[in-house]
Amino acid sequence: MFYAPFRFFTLIFRVFDKDKPMSINYDIIAESIPLLIAGAGITIQITATAVFFGFLIGCLVGIARLCNIKALRMLAAVYVDFIRGTPLLVQIFIAYFAMPAIIGHRVDPFVAAICACSINSGAYIAEIFRAGIQSIDKGQMEAGRSLGMSWSQTMRYVILPQAFKRVIPPLGNEFIAMLKDSSLVSVIGFEELTRRGQIIIARTYASLEIWTCVAFMYLIMVLIVSRFVAYMERRYKTE
Amino acid sequence: MSKDMIKLTNLHKYFGKLEVLKGIDLTIAEGEVLVIIGPSGCGKSTMLRCINYLEEPTDGTIEIDGMIVKGDEGINELRKEVGMVFQRFNLFPHMTVMENLTLAPINVRGISKAEAEETAKKYLTTVGMLEKANAYPEQLSGGQQQRVAIARALCMRPKVLLFDEPTSALDPEMVKEVLDVMVELAEEGMTMACVTHEMGFAREVADRVIFIHDGKILEQGTPEEIFDHPKEARTQDFLSKIL
Numbered sequence: 001m002f003y004a005p006f007r008f009f010t011l012i013f014r015v016f017d018k019d020k021p022m023s024i025n026y027d028i029i030a031e032s033i034p035l036l037i038a039g040a041g042i043t044i045q046i047t048a049t050a051v052f053f054g055f056l057i058g059c060l061v062g063i064a065r066l067c068n069i070k071a072l073r074m075l076a077a078v079y080v081d082f083i084r085g086t087p088l089l090v091q092i093f094i095a096y097f098a099m100p101a102i103i104g105h106r107v108d109p110f111v112a113a114i115c116a117c118s119i120n121s122g123a124y125i126a127e128i129f130r131a132g133i134q135s136i137d138k139g140q141m142e143a144g145r146s147l148g149m150s151w152s153q154t155m156r157y158v159i160l161p162q163a164f165k166r167v168i169p170p171l172g173n174e175f176i177a178m179l180k181d182s183s184l185v186s187v188i189g190f191e192e193l194t195r196r197g198q199i200i201i202a203r204t205y206a207s208l209e210i211w212t213c214v215a216f217m218y219l220i221m222v223l224i225v226s227r228f229v230a231y232m233e234r235r236y237k238t239e
Numbered sequence: 240m241s242k243d244m245i246k247l248t249n250l251h252k253y254f255g256k257l258e259v260l261k262g263i264d265l266t267i268a269e270g271e272v273l274v275i276i277g278p279s280g281c282g283k284s285t286m287l288r289c290i291n292y293l294e295e296p297t298d299g300t301i302e303i304d305g306m307i308v309k310g311d312e313g314i315n316e317l318r319k320e321v322g323m324v325f326q327r328f329n330l331f332p333h334m335t336v337m338e339n340l341t342l343a344p345i346n347v348r349g350i351s352k353a354e355a356e357e358t359a360k361k362y363l364t365t366v367g368m369l370e371k372a373n374a375y376p377e378q379l380s381g382g383q384q385q386r387v388a389i390a391r392a393l394c395m396r397p398k399v400l401l402f403d404e405p406t407s408a409l410d411p412e413m414v415k416e417v418l419d420v421m422v423e424l425a426e427e428g429m430t431m432a433c434v435t436h437e438m439g440f441a442r443e444v445a446d447r448v449i450f451i452h453d454g455k456i457l458e459q460g461t462p463e464e465i466f467d468h469p470k471e472a473r474t475q476d477f478l479s480k481i482l
Binding site (some may be wrong): 081137140141142144145146147148149150153157158161162165 | 269291293311315316318319321323324327330331332333342343346347391392395464
């Protein structure tokens with residue numbers, strides 16, 4: 001059952017080249033699976049950590065973009081512009097290779113990966129929050145303020161609980177995107193799923209088997225996350 | 240009548256270059272019921288929203304019960320004393336009726352939950368909504384939502400209640416239940432300023448009616464004076480269209 005996708009590939013390649021049927025090396029797959037699963041675990045770890053910190057950063061920056069202190073608003077806008085305007089890959093390089101020049105010692109790959117991904121995710125989540133907050137009817141803020149509550153009290157008790165429900169679907173998208181984008185940290189030698197795949201292939205040359213395996217592992221993780229998001233959406237649905 | 244509750248002096252409001260309020264002077268006495276009428280876009284809602292600083296006046300002063308507002312703190316202080324009822328109710332949809340009513344008293348007045356719920360029950364009884372205390376706003380009709388919104392404003396024990404077209408978003412058969420509550424409040428001596436086109440209500444309870452045109456108070460007087468013997472041509476023209 002597990003090998004079904006590979007058999008499918010074998011069939012396709014037979015169509016392309018009838019004389020030299022592609023052979024699938026099932027032993028290598030069986031041997032690599034535990035290593036790849038461990039790598040997937042690290043991918044989940046890095047994604048979950050990045051999304052967690054990204055969520056905190058995004059929440060604060062998203063609110064900062066809407067507050068009435070101009071300096072904070074501008075700072076938040078610069079952050080979002082800079083992060084969205086540069087590739088994640090470059091940000092990872094900066095975190096791992098350029099930061100040591102500033103702080104004076106080597107950066108642990110895990111720390112560099114988490115920092116780059118969190119800061120990157122934070123910018124996107126900030127925009128999700130900003131849009132979510134702005135989608136709440138202006139009358140809600142007016143009602144809160146007219147009852148004597150301060151801006152931050154109204155945000156906390158009235159606006160954010162409503163906005164949170166609306167940002168679940170885009171947050172889910174961001175989670176899924178981060179899950180896949182975390183493969184980029186393989187370039188700094190951090191051994192998550194993609195990097196493990198590369199290492200195994202360097203040893204075995206079994207590109208077809210391993211990359212297919214890696215692809216399916218990402219697919220399974222993404223499907224689990226998207227089902228979870230759908231569940232959360234149903235659970236918190238009000239309107 | 241007794242002391243002044245609201246005193247607006249030379250109130251001006253610009254939206255960009257557009258001058259919406261062109262110098263409003265208005266005094267509302269304690270216990271007075273004031274009805275504000277005027278054509279669409281004349282500035283009547285803006286004036287009402289200036290009273291609790293939902294719109295910041297460009298110029299002029301606002302005095303509530305002898306207190307002149309200064310700074311953000313002052314605005315929050317003022318809003319504790321000035322309740323507002325909106326055209327579109329603006330209840331908090333993620334909270335039950337009871338939570339809607341107790342949120343601000345607990346967080347702004349700093350009273351205990353039990354005390355806030357006691358107050359809430361009292362005002363829910365006033366508006367006839369006690370049995371819906373645990374319902375969510377979306378489960379209520381428009382008229383019921385507006386009655387809850389009035390109760391919510393009352394729970395802060397304001398000195399003044401502002402009504403911004405409270406019955407305009409309601410189906411016709413629900414208008415009366417909201418007006419009945421407003422009449423009751425007026426009879427209990429609440430100081431009220433209402434932007435409304437409900438002439439029956441104005442005649443029954445208003446102490447004074449003001450007609451605003453083009454950012455200024457054009458005419459004011461008792462309901463009889465304004466509705467039966469308007470002096471200004473514009474007032475006559477406006478009334479002929481709505482009556």
